[in-house]
Amino acid sequence: MAIGYYFAVSALLFSIGLVGVMVRRNAIVLFMCIELMLNAVNLTLAAAARMWGGPDGQVFVFFVIVVAAAEVVVGLALIVNLYFRRGTIDVDVPQLLRY
Amino acid sequence: MAPIVLAVEGANVVNDVVETSTGAVGAAWLIPVIPLLGFVLVLSLNRRLGHQASLVAIAASGISFLLSLAVAAQVLADPATYLRPLPTWIAVGGLEVGFDLFIDQLTVVMLLVVTGVGFLIHLYSVGYMHGDERYARFFAYLNLFLASMLILVLGSNLLTLFLGWELVGLSSYLLIGFWFEKMENAVAAKKAFITNRVGDVSFMIAMFLAFATFESLDFLVLIEAAPDLGATTAFVLVLLLLGGAAAKSAQIPLYVWLPDAMAGPTPVSALIHAATMVTAGVYLTVRLSPILVQSVGAMTIIAWIGAFTALLAALIAVRQDDIKKILAYSTVSQLGFMFIAVGTGAFREGIFHLVTHAFFKGLLFLAAGSVMHAMNNQTDAWKMGGLRKAMPITFWTSGIGWLAISGIPPFAGFFSKDQILTEAYLHGYGGVYVVGLIAAILTAFYMSRWFFLIFLGEPRFGDEVHPHESPRSMTTPLIVLGVLSAIGGLALNPVHRGPLFNFLEPSVASVAELGYEPAGPLTEAVLIPIAIVAALLGIGLAYLAYVRRDLSLGRMSEPIKGPVAELAERKFFVDELYEAIFVRAGGGLATAVTWFDSRVIDGVVNGSGAGSMATARVARRLQNGLVRGYVAWLLVGALAIVGVLLVQVVR
Numbered sequence: 001m002a003i004g005y006y007f008a009v010s011a012l013l014f015s016i017g018l019v020g021v022m023v024r025r026n027a028i029v030l031f032m033c034i035e036l037m038l039n040a041v042n043l044t045l046a047a048a049a050r051m052w053g054g055p056d057g058q059v060f061v062f063f064v065i066v067v068a069a070a071e072v073v074v075g076l077a078l079i080v081n082l083y084f085r086r087g088t089i090d091v092d093v094p095q096l097l098r099y
Numbered sequence: 100m101a102p103i104v105l106a107v108e109g110a111n112v113v114n115d116v117v118e119t120s121t122g123a124v125g126a127a128w129l130i131p132v133i134p135l136l137g138f139v140l141v142l143s144l145n146r147r148l149g150h151q152a153s154l155v156a157i158a159a160s161g162i163s164f165l166l167s168l169a170v171a172a173q174v175l176a177d178p179a180t181y182l183r184p185l186p187t188w189i190a191v192g193g194l195e196v197g198f199d200l201f202i203d204q205l206t207v208v209m210l211l212v213v214t215g216v217g218f219l220i221h222l223y224s225v226g227y228m229h230g231d232e233r234y235a236r237f238f239a240y241l242n243l244f245l246a247s248m249l250i251l252v253l254g255s256n257l258l259t260l261f262l263g264w265e266l267v268g269l270s271s272y273l274l275i276g277f278w279f280e281k282m283e284n285a286v287a288a289k290k291a292f293i294t295n296r297v298g299d300v301s302f303m304i305a306m307f308l309a310f311a312t313f314e315s316l317d318f319l320v321l322i323e324a325a326p327d328l329g330a331t332t333a334f335v336l337v338l339l340l341l342g343g344a345a346a347k348s349a350q351i352p353l354y355v356w357l358p359d360a361m362a363g364p365t366p367v368s369a370l371i372h373a374a375t376m377v378t379a380g381v382y383l384t385v386r387l388s389p390i391l392v393q394s395v396g397a398m399t400i401i402a403w404i405g406a407f408t409a410l411l412a413a414l415i416a417v418r419q420d421d422i423k424k425i426l427a428y429s430t431v432s433q434l435g436f437m438f439i440a441v442g443t444g445a446f447r448e449g450i451f452h453l454v455t456h457a458f459f460k461g462l463l464f465l466a467a468g469s470v471m472h473a474m475n476n477q478t479d480a481w482k483m484g485g486l487r488k489a490m491p492i493t494f495w496t497s498g499i500g501w502l503a504i505s506g507i508p509p510f511a512g513f514f515s516k517d518q519i520l521t522e523a524y525l526h527g528y529g530g531v532y533v534v535g536l537i538a539a540i541l542t543a544f545y546m547s548r549w550f551f552l553i554f555l556g557e558p559r560f561g562d563e564v565h566p567h568e569s570p571r572s573m574t575t576p577l578i579v580l581g582v583l584s585a586i587g588g589l590a591l592n593p594v595h596r597g598p599l600f601n602f603l604e605p606s607v608a609s610v611a612e613l614g615y616e617p618a619g620p621l622t623e624a625v626l627i628p629i630a631i632v633a634a635l636l637g638i639g640l641a642y643l644a645y646v647r648r649d650l651s652l653g654r655m656s657e658p659i660k661g662p663v664a665e666l667a668e669r670k671f672f673v674d675e676l677y678e679a680i681f682v683r684a685g686g687g688l689a690t691a692v693t694w695f696d697s698r699v700i701d702g703v704v705n706g707s708g709a710g711s712m713a714t715a716r717v718a719r720r721l722q723n724g725l726v727r728g729y730v731a732w733l734l735v736g737a738l739a740i741v742g743v744l745l746v747q748v749v750r
Contacts, residue, residue, distance in 0.1 A: 091726045098724030
């Protein structure tokens with residue numbers, strides 16, 4: 001199968017994630033959208049690695065997954081704390097650092 | 100070491116240079132160190148010593164005097180230029196400056212004057228300062244002054260001399276402002292210090308030039324290399340040195356500080372502002388006479404500056420009423436005579452006058468102090484009169500001082516002043532001679548006025564004042580200085596080119612090669628009677644004006660009237676002129692600089708601050724607190740990077 005299809009799917013996934021981050025206010029959904037974008041990149045990397053026949057891309061994917069896992073841990077903890085303190089997970093509500 | 104050959108070949112007497120660390124010369128380093136120790140000791144035990152402080156200070160100055168005598172004996176017995184090696188002070192690059200002492204005939208004369216007169220004035224201060232609340236401190240300062248002056252005299256290079264030069268300036272500042280509670284005294288102290296700084300700048304530039312030219316500041320090197328100086332360098336160097344000397348020795352245009360310096364206690368006026376410190380400039384020029392003789396043009400300028408100073412100060416002195424101010428202007432005038440001597444190549448006559456002047460001017464100042472002591476610190480000559488009977492010792496000693504400064508033989512001042520004027524004439528400076536002669540007449544006149552107003556006539560003070568003779572500690576120095584003023588000239592140099600003249604020969608430059616021609620047909624046999632007649636003329640006029648008249652109206656009966664007298668009384672508005680030129684202009688410049696600083700320099704700093712605040716006021720709108728907004732900016736950034744990459748790839 002041509003590499004273009006993989007890239008197309010990947011681009012689509014990335015765009016969905018990006019739009020999600022931009023338009024949604026729920027922190028959990030935001031989070032999921034970020035995961036979506038990360039995985040879109042993972043897909044690109046894996047496909048390209050397969051195409052070139054080298055291991056680099058796949059190794060890189062593992063790194064991304066590890067970092068994403070760590071990020072989830074921190075992110076979810078933040079969201080839980082946010083909920084405890086503010087009683088909401090709407091990202092537009094906490095605006096303490098506003099000018 | 101090789102003998103010093105001074106300036107011009109054919110100088111018939113030359114000094115061998117002897118480097119020694121033994122004998123009296125070997126111990127000469129103690130001469131300045133002991134008063135310095137005295138200063139430290141008295142100042143640190145200020146309260147505890149109380150009135151015993153004077154004992155320490157007097158002992159210190161006395162030991163210095165005795166050591167100076169020992170050094171003098173050695174130099175007399177074995178004439179040479181002695182170098183006493185001492186540790187190095189500064190060694191950087193090609194500059195090496197040591198504390199070494201340079202002792203020759205000139206140094207010896209200065210040493211004896213400074214420590215001798217200094218010792219007497221220490222003694223006198225015991226009576227004069229008795230009961231002063233800062234008694235100990237006064238003696239500490241006197242010792243500091245003595246030490247500084249001795250460093251100045253003994254230093255073997257320009258920088259050590261400059262060290263002493265600055266230290267005497269400091270001591271002078273401290274002592275003029277000794278009674279600093281009175282604003283006037285504090286102002287006078289500052290004026291003296293600042294005026295001296297002006298000259299110091301000139302002196303420092305002279306040092307830089309000397310180092311650039313000779314690559315050394317040692318007198319030995321300077322003296323030996325002087326004949327190789329270029330004409331322009333010599334001219335500039337001498338003028339720069341003159342600038343320094345003119346400030347310290349109160350010459351036009353920098354004399355203004357000295358009359359004001361009379362604000363200090365009278366022993367200070369006598370010690371610093373008459374006998375020793377103000378002669379530092381003369382000492383400097385004579386010490387560097389081998390450089391001076393390289394530029395006859397610059398020497399002529401020195402002679403004329405001296406002549407005008409002598410005349411101007413004498414004119415002012417004629418109409419002053421403060422007995423110390425009269426003496427102050429007289430000092431300026433007499434220093435003018437010394438500069439005439441230096442400028443006309445009569446270096447040794449200049450030093451001779453320096454010595455006799457130290458005697459009689461020290462005496463006159465101490466006498467003035469004694470009079471003030473008796474008159475409850477009254478200094479207005481018009482409120483005195485008839486003190487002859489109340490103060491016989493002061494009267495007789497001042498009488499000697501008066502005759503000495505007026506130039507009546509056989510008193511000391513006659514010989515020295517007459518020799519200077521004669522030499523000026525014989526060296527072809529006819530104009531200088533005439534101006535000097537007029538100044539000499541005026542000198543005799545104003546000093547007679549001073550003497551007559553204080554001691555003769557009827558008392559012009561009220562019953563509340565009871566004049567009395569001063570205590571013995573004050574009259575003893577008066578008597579000693581009186582004897583010296585009476586016989587000093589006769590003993591030292593009774594004839595032109597006498598013993599002192601020959602003694603000093605190896606330490607000053609020879610002027611034989613300068614080709615001086617007499618200014619006219621007159622010979623010494625004619626010039627001496629002229630000088631005596633001039634002195635008698637001045638005294639006679641003053642006698643007619645101030646003794647043969649009724650002076651009971653006080654100042655109202657001043658017989659010298661007219662516009663010139665008025666100008667003289669106002670000191671020719673020189674202070675006002677300086678005020679207008681330097682103080683105002685300096686103030687204007689300072690205001691302009693302040694404006695530039697506060698508007699332009701601070702403007703840049705404050706402007707950059709205000710600018711960033713204004714930028715921030717706009718830019719902080721970006722910080723809206725919406726996470727999604729930040730993400731949008733992230734996207735914009737990413738798109739920009741992608742855009743740039745795309746453009747590059749397409750190309």
